[in-house]
Each structure stands twice: as structure tokens, then as C-alpha cells.
Amino acid sequence: MDKVLGSNLLTAPANRTLSDLVAEQLRQAILDGRLQPGQRVVEDDIARAMQMSRGPVRDALRMLENECLVVRFPHRGSFVAWLTLQDAEEIYSLREALETLAVDYTIRYATDAQIDELDQIVTQMLAQLKAGYTQLQATELDLEFHHALCRISGHSRVLTAWTALYGQVRLLLLTHRIYQPLDFRERGAAWHQDLVQALRKRDTALAHQVLHAHLTISYDSVAEAIRLGKAGSPPYEV
Numbered sequence: 283m284d285k286v287l288g289s290n291l292l293t294a295p296a297n298r299t300l301s302d303l304v305a306e307q308l309r310q311a312i313l314d315g316r317l318q319p320g321q322r323v324v325e326d327d328i329a330r331a332m333q334m335s336r337g338p339v340r341d342a343l344r345m346l347e348n349e350c351l352v353v354r355f356p357h358r359g360s361f362v363a364w365l366t367l368q369d370a371e372e373i374y375s376l377r378e379a380l381e382t383l384a385v386d387y388t389i390r391y392a393t394d395a396q397i398d399e400l401d402q403i404v405t406q407m408l409a410q411l412k413a414g415y416t417q418l419q420a421t422e423l424d425l426e427f428h429h430a431l432c433r434i435s436g437h438s439r440v441l442t443a444w445t446a447l448y449g450q451v452r453l454l455l456l457t458h459r460i461y462q463p464l465d466f467r468e469r470g471a472a473w474h475q476d477l478v479q480a481l482r483k484r485d486t487a488l489a490h491q492v493l494h495a496h497l498t499i500s501y502d503s504v505a506e507a508i509r510l511g512k513a514g515s516p517p518y519e520v
Contacts, residue, residue, distance in 0.1 A: 304332065304342035312351050312362055313452050319364040320518060323352065349449050353518065361518040365454055367508050373450050374501040378494065380444050381428060385489045387435035388481055396434040400478050403427045407471040420470060421455045427474050454504055469499075 311317045323343065329336045343360045346352035354360045407423050432444040473496040480489035
């Protein structure tokens with residue numbers, strides 16, 4: 283039995299590493315728009331392009347399915363997730379619950395130096411705003427701020443859950459904000475600046491109010507874009 287266990291332990295890391303590599307490349311292709319929502323992802327094509335067997339590709343697609351970036355159907359294949367209004371509601375409601383808890387723990391436990399980290403990200407937002415930055419850059423800094431908030435809170439499970447949700451949030455923002463006529467770059471910098479000030483004051487009620495207002499308006503813009511740009515069912519359900 284020891285030999286069998288030893289053999290499994292020797293081979294498993296290499297297999298996981300290869301699958302992780304494929305998953306990371308597919309994840310980036312989805313999040314930067316090279317693979318579009320509803321588009322079919324063919325195992326054979328990916329395996330051929332990456333010069334490997336289908337096993338690691340299949341494992342990678344399972345990983346992305348667990349992240350809700352891919353949906354898989356027996357006998358039909360895998361598709362890039364087409365996030366619906368219900369998906370957006372669930373993602374934002376969970377995100378607000380996690381970040382509200384992160385705010386509570388940050389106010390209770392984070393040091394002033396840790397809150398300075400958030401302030402530095404806001405400074406980057408303001409600097410890039412003057413330089414004229416893209417929606418992609420704005421989204422990256424937005425998510426970097428909220429990730430840092432969860433990290434400095436010291437609540438490890440909040441950070442783990444938020445990190446697992448990250449891909450879906452990014453996919454929502456990059457897929458739908460681009461169609462939304464409202465420009466969130468300037469307003470986003472102001473919202474984050476207000477949140478940092480509330481955290482510095484250790485004002486829980488104000489921090490909750492600022493966070494809720496920010497996420498509510500963000501959700502409303504995404505929801506409106508979904509209604510305008512993606513009426514009907516996902517193509518893989520037709």
C-alpha cells in the first residue's frame with residue numbers, strides 16, 4: 283500500500299500543474315474577452331493548440347466550471363458562461379455581504395498603515411484619472427482595492443470567498459460596463475476615497491453606507507447593461 287500511495291503522490295503534482303496552466307490561460311482568455319460569453323470551448327482544439335492530451339484540458343475546464351466561468355453539458359460540450367440578471371443579483375448580494383464583513387473587521391483590527399495601502403490605490407486611481415485611463419485599467423484598480431480591503435481585514439475566510447468570486451465579478455464588469463453609457467472612472471475614485479476616510483475614522487455606519495451606495499450603483503449599471511444588451515436566453519440553452 284505504501285508503494286501505491288507513494289506513486290500517486292509523485293505523479294499528482296505534475297498533472298495538477300499542467301491543468302492549472304491550461305486553466306490560467308483559458309481564464310485569462312475569458313476575462314480579457316478573447317473568449318466571449320456563450321462561445322463554445324472545444325477540448326480537442328485547445329489540446330491541439332497547446333500540444334497536449336485532452337486530460338489536462340478536461341481538468342482545467344472542470345476548474346473553470348467550479349469558478350462559474352464555464353458551463354458544461356453532457357454530449358454538448360463546454361461554453362463560456364453567459365451571466366444573466368439572476369447571476370448578477372447573486373454575485374452582488376454575496377459580494378456586499380463579504381465586503382461588509384471585511385469593513386467590520388478592518389475597522390476593528392486593521393492598523394493605520396494597512397489602511398494606508400487602500401489610500402495608495404486611491405492615489406493611483408486619481409493619478410490615472412488625470413492621465414486618462416481605460417475602462418479595463420479602472421476595473422483592475424477597482425478590484426485591487428476591494429481585494430486589499432478583504433486582505434487587510436484579517437478575516438481569512440472572507441478573503442478566500444472573495445477571491446473565489448473574483449473571476450465572476452471581473453467578467454460581469456468587463457462584459458457589461460463597456461456597454462453602459464455612465465462612466466465610473468471619476469465617480470469610482472471618489473467612492474473609494476470616501477470609504478478610506480470612513481475606515482480611518484473607524485466609522486462603521488458611514489463605511490457601510492458608502493460601500494452599499496457604491497455596490498448598489500455598480501449593480502444597477504451592470505443590470506441595465508444586461509437588460510439592454512443580452513435579452514433572451516444564453517445561446518447554449520436554445
